[in-house]
Amino acid sequence: MAHELRKAGFDVKRQIDIAIVYDGIQFNEGLRLDLLVNDKVICELKAVEIVNPVWAAQIISHLKLTGLNLGYLINFNVSLIKNGIKRFRN
Numbered sequence: 001m002a003h004e005l006r007k008a009g010f011d012v013k014r015q016i017d018i019a020i021v022y023d024g025i026q027f028n029e030g031l032r033l034d035l036l037v038n039d040k041v042i043c044e045l046k047a048v049e050i051v052n053p054v055w056a057a058q059i060i061s062h063l064k065l066t067g068l069n070l071g072y073l074i075n076f077n078v079s080l081i082k083n084g085i086k087r088f089r090n
Helices: 002-007 053-066
Strands: 012-022 025-037 041-046 070-075 085-089
Touching: 002 012, 002 025, 012 053, 025 053, 041 053, 053 070, 053 085
Parallel strands: 041 070
Antiparallel strands: 012 025, 025 041, 070 085
């Protein structure tokens, strides 16, 4: 997916670490984004039969921690890709 987005002219970063700050302490080993597109959109990629609700909470947390407004959970293990895409707004 990163390759296709880059071919289309998007800036794509993979496996981006997100620091967590709690009580004034920064934890650098906190969370990791699958893809960050144009420094604006978070994409979490899966290829599973059953989507775990924890992944939705994960994207919401990523949006809050980064201050970004848009994220997608994309599951490639579906017969029609539009059925595997969920959009999240902060």
